[in-house]
Amino acid sequence: xxxxxxxxxxxxxxxxxxxxxxxxxxxxxxxxxxxxxxxxxxxxxxxxxxxxxxxxxxxxxxxxxxxxxxxxxxxxxxxxxxxxxxxxxxxxxxxxxxxxxxxxxxxxxxxxxxxxxxxxxxxxxxxxxxxxxxxxxxxxxxxxxxxxxxxxxxxxxxxxxxxxxxxxxxxxxxxxxxxxxxxxxxxxxxxxxxxxxxxxxxxxxxxxxxxxxxxxxxxxxxxxxxxxxxxxxxxxxxxxxxxxxxxxxxxxxxxxxxxxxxxxxxxxxxxxxxxxxxxxxxxxxxxxxxxxxxxxxxxxxxxxxxxxxxxxxxxxxxxxxxxxxxxxxxxxxxxxxxxxxxxxxxxxxxxxxxxxxxxxxxxxxxxxxxxxxxxxxxxxxxxxxxxxxxxxxxxxxxxxxxxxxxxxxxxxxxxxxx
Numbered sequence: 001x002x003x004x005x006x007x008x009x010x011x012x013x014x015x016x017x018x019x020x021x022x023x024x025x026x027x028x029x030x031x032x033x034x035x036x037x038x039x040x041x042x043x044x045x046x047x048x049x050x051x052x053x054x055x056x057x058x059x060x061x062x063x064x065x066x067x068x069x070x071x072x073x074x075x076x077x078x079x080x081x082x083x084x085x086x087x088x089x090x091x092x093x094x095x096x097x098x099x100x101x102x103x104x105x106x107x108x109x110x111x112x113x114x115x116x117x118x119x120x121x122x123x124x125x126x127x128x129x130x131x132x133x134x135x136x137x138x139x140x141x142x143x144x145x146x147x148x149x150x151x152x153x154x155x156x157x158x159x160x161x162x163x164x165x166x167x168x169x170x171x172x173x174x175x176x177x178x179x180x181x182x183x184x185x186x187x188x189x190x191x192x193x194x195x196x197x198x199x200x201x202x203x204x205x206x207x208x209x210x211x212x213x214x215x216x217x218x219x220x221x222x223x224x225x226x227x228x229x230x231x232x233x234x235x236x237x238x239x240x241x242x243x244x245x246x247x248x249x250x251x252x253x254x255x256x257x258x259x260x261x262x263x264x265x266x267x268x269x270x271x272x273x274x275x276x277x278x279x280x281x282x283x284x285x286x287x288x289x290x291x292x293x294x295x296x297x298x299x300x301x302x303x304x305x306x307x308x309x310x311x312x313x314x315x316x317x318x319x320x321x322x323x324x325x326x327x328x329x330x331x332x333x334x335x336x337x338x339x340x341x342x343x344x345x346x347x348x349x350x351x352x353x354x355x356x357x358x359x360x361x362x363x364x365x366x367x368x369x370x371x372x373x374x375x376x377x378x379x380x381x382x383x384x385x386x387x388x389x390x391x392x393x394x395x396x397x398x399x400x401x402x403x404x405x406x407x408x409x410x411x412x413x414x415x416x417x418x
Contacts, residue, residue: 002033002101003413004121006092008112010038010045010053015330016108016133019223021045023409026224026402032410035099037092039112052095054088054113057081078111082181085114092120103127103413106194110136111178115190122193129413130191131198133327137191138211140178141167143249143324148366150324150347155211157186196412200328201349207325219412222353224405225333225396232339232393233313234386239268239298240343240375241315243331246273248280251321251345254368256287259296261372265379267296269319270311274301312338316385317378320344320354323365328353336396341388343374359392 007020024034038044040053042060057078080086092104104121106128121128134142138155140162145151153161159179162168168175185191197218199205205220244250252271259269275281288297303311312318318335320326325348332342332353342360344350356362361377363370378385398404 001031001103001410001414002035002099003027004035004037004092004095004099004101004104004126005107006037006104006109006113006117007107008039008109009041010036010047010050011041011043018330019133020107022224022402023406026406027410030406030410035095035101037095037104037113037117049095052091054085054091057112079177081112081114082110082177083114083184085112085116088113089116089120092117093124096121096124096126101126103129105413106130108133110134110142114181115185118190118193127195127413128193129196129198130194131200132204132208133200135204135207135325135327137182137213138207140175140182145249145324148248148323154182157183159183198409198412201352203325203349203352204327219408221405221408221412222400223328223330223333224400224402225330225337227337227397227401230337232337232389234339234389235314236316236385237314238266238379239270239315240317240319241311241340242269242271242319242321243312243335244272244320244329246271246275246278246281246284249322249324251323251366253280253284253287254323254366255319255321255371256284256293256297257291257368258371258375259293260291261369262375262379263296265376267316267375267379268298269296270298270300270315272300272303272308272311274299309338312340315340317341317343317360317388319371320350321363321365321371322347322350324348326350333396333400336392336400339389339393341378341385341392343371343378355391355395358388359395360388 005020009017012018027034036047036049038053039056040060041056104126109117118128135144136142140154146165146167162175162179166172166175168178197208197213198221200223202220205218208218209215242252242255246252255269275285288294318340320332322345328349335342342354344354344362345365346362347365351362354360354362361374363374
């Protein structure tokens with residue numbers, strides 16, 4: 001089998017890209033040839049297929065959409081990327097003609113490659129499978145959040161609230177562009193042309209069906225992580241670990257606030273990443289200072305490799321205090337592989353993949369007091385930490401291994417048979 005994998009980045013910037021490169025590695029082991037199709041960024045992993053990649057809006061060195069200068073050329077590229085990128089359609093059709101793939105596997109195309117690549121594949125008679133990692137089809141902001149509250153007002157195509165609230169980057173223009181693009185995509189029925197959708201959890205699968213996607217086209221295939229090469233560790237050094245970005249939707253501020261209720265315990269919250277000059281970081285700093293939490297909260301900076309592995313292995317548990325629905329974050333199943341229980345918000349996919357009282361504990365979203373209670377429960381019953389950790393490892397081996405994932409996805413890519 002030969003597969004074109006389309007994603008708007010060909011370098012690791014987050015979970016979707018880690019999945020992409022891991023998928024390509026595992027596919028090669030199965031004799032499946034993977035061909036990338038992406039945007040021409042200077043940071044990309046080297047590939048002979050880069051000659052097919054499309055022009056980066058804002059330049060090859062500009063990876064962050066917010067930093068693009070508002071020149072006429074860049075504005076045109078942004079509109080094209082959001083609505084219909086004719087360059088992407090043209091170049092993908094050429095790649096298909098040259099390589100003759102069996103299927104195009106789309107990961108992320110929003111605001112860059114655009115859904116034009118769906119048309120490109122169908123015009124060349126090639127099957128299209130689209131993996132869903134956020135809620136771009138139904139929410140201009142992609143995450144079903146309005147401020148810090150869950151909002152599904154746009155679910156059925158009524159974008160009035162989004163325009164009023166300037167949901168996208170707090171910009172009237174950016175919000176209008178996204179809304180207009182979504183209306184165009186609905187009008188031309190572009191997503192009806194996709195042969196199959198893959199979601200990572202049942203929650204997202206149900207959202208797609210609720211939004212009008214044909215039920216028999218949607219397959220739930222949880223993502224995967226390295227299991228065989230990871231040795232679990234059921235001991236700990238009495239700290240809770242947060243893995244992820246310091247962003248509002250991730251809800252880390254509630255985990256930080258929870259530590260003020262736990263000062264009488266010998267426990268720390270350790271956070272991968274570091275504070276910067278963003279407004280959110282300033283809020284975190286102020287919260288720590290006001291509650292005298294300097295000895296309870298530690299920022300570890302950017303971590304990877306052996307240092308990150310050791311930090312995970314020594315943790316008591318991993319915490320995910322997200323305030324949005326999430327879409328099966330890699331950090332949860334990676335933690336399972338290391339034999340670590342997970343504390344998570346009782347919301348969206350997290351309520352599905354964290355089995356309350358078995359692989360971890362769920363708490364009320366945005367409740368620092370409930371977070372503190374769950375941490376306190378583990379501190380008072382240390383034997384439960386190891387028990388949950390062993391359960392988590394067993395679940396990971398059964399549900400989230402590479403073999404399980406790849407067999408299902410390759411079946412769907414081939415003919416829709418899991």
